[in-house]
Amino acid sequence: MKRLWLLPALMIISIVSGANAAHAAYSGAISYEGCSSCGGSVVADGSVMAEGSAVAGGSVVADGSAVAGGSYTVMRTVRETVMEQVEETRYRTRNEVYFEDQVVNRTRMVPETHQKEVQYTVMVPSYETRQRTINYTVNKPVYETREKVINYTVKKPVYETRTKTINYTVNKPVYEQHQRVINYTVKKPVYETRTKTINYTVNKPVYETRQKVTNYTVMVPTYETRTRNINYTVYNTVQEQKVRTENYSVSVPQTYTKTITVKGGHWETVTETVPGPMIRRTVREPGTSYFDAATCRTVYCPGKCRVECVQGCPKTICKKVWVPTCEQKEVTCTKYVSECRTREIPYTVCRRVPECRTKTVEYKVCKMVPECRTKTCNYTVCKMVPECRSKTVEYKVCKMVCENRQKTCNYTTCKMVPECRTKTCNYTVCKMVCEPRTKVCKYTVCKMVPECRTKVCEYKVCKMIPECRTKTVCHTTCRKECYQETIKVKKCRKVCEPYTVTRCVPRVVCKQVPVTVCCPAPACGCADPCADACAPACAPASAGPIRSLLKGILGGNGCGCGNDCGCDAGCDVAPACGC
Numbered sequence: 001m002k003r004l005w006l007l008p009a010l011m012i013i014s015i016v017s018g019a020n021a022a023h024a025a026y027s028g029a030i031s032y033e034g035c036s037s038c039g040g041s042v043v044a045d046g047s048v049m050a051e052g053s054a055v056a057g058g059s060v061v062a063d064g065s066a067v068a069g070g071s072y073t074v075m076r077t078v079r080e081t082v083m084e085q086v087e088e089t090r091y092r093t094r095n096e097v098y099f100e101d102q103v104v105n106r107t108r109m110v111p112e113t114h115q116k117e118v119q120y121t122v123m124v125p126s127y128e129t130r131q132r133t134i135n136y137t138v139n140k141p142v143y144e145t146r147e148k149v150i151n152y153t154v155k156k157p158v159y160e161t162r163t164k165t166i167n168y169t170v171n172k173p174v175y176e177q178h179q180r181v182i183n184y185t186v187k188k189p190v191y192e193t194r195t196k197t198i199n200y201t202v203n204k205p206v207y208e209t210r211q212k213v214t215n216y217t218v219m220v221p222t223y224e225t226r227t228r229n230i231n232y233t234v235y236n237t238v239q240e241q242k243v244r245t246e247n248y249s250v251s252v253p254q255t256y257t258k259t260i261t262v263k264g265g266h267w268e269t270v271t272e273t274v275p276g277p278m279i280r281r282t283v284r285e286p287g288t289s290y291f292d293a294a295t296c297r298t299v300y301c302p303g304k305c306r307v308e309c310v311q312g313c314p315k316t317i318c319k320k321v322w323v324p325t326c327e328q329k330e331v332t333c334t335k336y337v338s339e340c341r342t343r344e345i346p347y348t349v350c351r352r353v354p355e356c357r358t359k360t361v362e363y364k365v366c367k368m369v370p371e372c373r374t375k376t377c378n379y380t381v382c383k384m385v386p387e388c389r390s391k392t393v394e395y396k397v398c399k400m401v402c403e404n405r406q407k408t409c410n411y412t413t414c415k416m417v418p419e420c421r422t423k424t425c426n427y428t429v430c431k432m433v434c435e436p437r438t439k440v441c442k443y444t445v446c447k448m449v450p451e452c453r454t455k456v457c458e459y460k461v462c463k464m465i466p467e468c469r470t471k472t473v474c475h476t477t478c479r480k481e482c483y484q485e486t487i488k489v490k491k492c493r494k495v496c497e498p499y500t501v502t503r504c505v506p507r508v509v510c511k512q513v514p515v516t517v518c519c520p521a522p523a524c525g526c527a528d529p530c531a532d533a534c535a536p537a538c539a540p541a542s543a544g545p546i547r548s549l550l551k552g553i554l555g556g557n558g559c560g561c562g563n564d565c566g567c568d569a570g571c572d573v574a575p576a577c578g579c
Contacts, residue, residue: 074214075512077379079205083504096495099488106485109478118473123464131458139448143316147442155432159332161255165424171416175348182407187400195394203508204387207380214377217518219368230361235352243344251336253425260331265324269442272319276312282455283308305456318444332428348412372518382510 285303292299 071217071516071518073514074377074517076377076515077382077510078513080509080511081506082509084507085502086505088501088503089498090501091496091498093494093496095492097490097492100491101486102489104485104487105482107480107482110481111476111478113474113476115472115474117470119468119470122467122469124467126463126465128461128463129458130461131456133454133456135452135454138451138453140451141313141315142447142449144445144447145318145442146445147440149438149440151436151438153434153436156435158431158433160429160431161332161426162429163424163426165422167420167422169418169420172419173345174415174417175346176413176415177348177410178413179408179410182409184405184407185402186405188403189398190401191396191398193394193396195392197390198393199388199390200506202387202389203384205380205382205384205510207382209378209380212377212379213374214517215372215374216515217370217372220371222367222369224365224367225362226365227360227362229358231356231358234355234357236355237350238353240349240351241346242349243346246343246345247340248343249338250341252339253334253427254337255332255334255426255428257330257332259328262327262329263324264327265322266439267320267441268323269318270321271444272317274315274317276314278309279312280307280309282306315446316444318442320441334426334428384508384510 282305284305287300287302289298289300291297
């Protein structure tokens with residue numbers, strides 16, 4: 001009896017499990033049975049749930065998968081204007097330079113060479129030897145040595161050290177604060193609205209309209225005003241007086257002694273013998289004598305005359321020679337040594353001191369609240385037909401207008417105030433003291449004594465005799481010759497040439513954009529973690545006896561959840577299972 005009672009129970013269980021499997025095949029996303037509206041909300045943290053899992057209260061799944069109470073994706077046609085580059089051929093005129101051949105008549109000078117005989121006269125010299133007797137006087141030197149006393153003065157340096165006071169002025173800087181107004185010009189933009197007409201092409205769609213009822217969720221913005229404190233820093237200018245130390249150099253005189261070498265000397269008389277000059281004289285060679293029988297007497301023939309060079313008498317010359325001497329002397333010198341000193345100079349430093357401040361700023365926070373709506377979607381199949389249109393576009397032109405402004409600037413002026421100071425300097429004065437001296441000089445006096453002499457000179461007399469001669473002379477003449485030359489003539493002509501311009505043309509493009517649409521939630525609304533296990537409990541109300549039977553057979557709440565579902569109180573008591 002017990003086994004026979006179990007057979008109808010097993011059949012009922014198989015029927016119920018088949019209905020559960022059919023419900024699971026929909027994954028809670030397709031079956032709209034008993035569902036009235038979306039009634040869901042967007043998951044607050046935006047977490048992605050696994051495909052086929054149930055979201056409590058019909059939430060929208062972030063990854064767009066179709067689940068019960070979630071959303072699905074629909075492709076929507078959207079028109080978008082795209083700027084397309086179009087190449088356009090235009091024509092422009094330019095000046096082209098070309099060269100043309102032209103024949104020109106020209107004239108040139110051609111040289112020609114001719115020969116002719118020319119008679120000319122040449123003066124030919126004819127020489128004749130003659131003799132003459134010349135009486136001349138020769139000055140013969142006679143030397144005499146004498147002495148004389150010379151008084152001369154030598155200047156001797158005498159050094160003396162003196163002291164003098166020097167007044168000098170030092171410029172001391174004095175700083176003074178001033179203000180001045182600076183006029184400057186700012187260019188302010190002035191906008192002017194203009195209008196222009198633009199011709200454009202619109203692709204006009206031809207639509208075939210269809211309708212579809214779609215449930216969708218709209219995020220409605222909700223604004224909330226909040227307040228926050230902002231810390232910011234302001235820099236204030238603070239003037240501070242400081243003193244800087246400056247090093248400067250002063251030249252201090254310093255006296256020292258050094259030994260120098262002074263070049264001196266004296267004159268000495270030196271006697272020098274100079275050889276005499278070379279003198280040309282005529283000498284006759286000894287003659288020959290022979291007996292002339294015709295006259296019965298001895299005839300003497302004089303010898304030939306010849307010219308020979310004879311050195312004259314030597315001369316003794318007295319000349320003065322400077323004999324240099326070196327002497328060591330001590331001299332007092334003054335040199336200026338650079339000495340470093342220190343002085344303090346006050347100056348003003350401007351620095352910026354940061355100051356922290358706080359201000360309260362109001363700002364708005366926008367929260368997007370989901371709202372379920374229903375609409376009828378018309379989608380079309382379109383063909384794009386181009387259509388030319390014109391539109392008037394307003395655009396702004398900006399002109400920069402000058403505007404005069406003023407600002408006040410603080411600046412520091414430095415004036416150099418003269419300050420008188422005094423210093424004492426030692427210096428050396430050199431005086432040249434005259435000292436008389438005496439020396440005895442020996443000198444030689446030369447007297448020229450005249451002496452008369454005679455000599456016979458041979459000389460030549462030149463006579464110019466004219467002589468006629470003939471020579472051939474080449475001379476060049478020029479004649480004109482005409483010829484033709486081809487030259488390039490520069491000319492200009494206008495040429496029309498094409499060029500390509502790229503411009504942007506607007507074009508309307510239709511593209512499919514995915515749109516997420518909310519999916520309605522089932523009416524059973526299983527919200528517990530064991531919603532799939534509780535699916536048999538979501539059956540129609542006529543399944544009440546079957547539910548009681550399953551509760552008696554399976555135990556627990558009759559949902560098949562057991563204690564893991566949290567439905568220990570049973571399906572009638574725990575509505576969390578959705579039973």
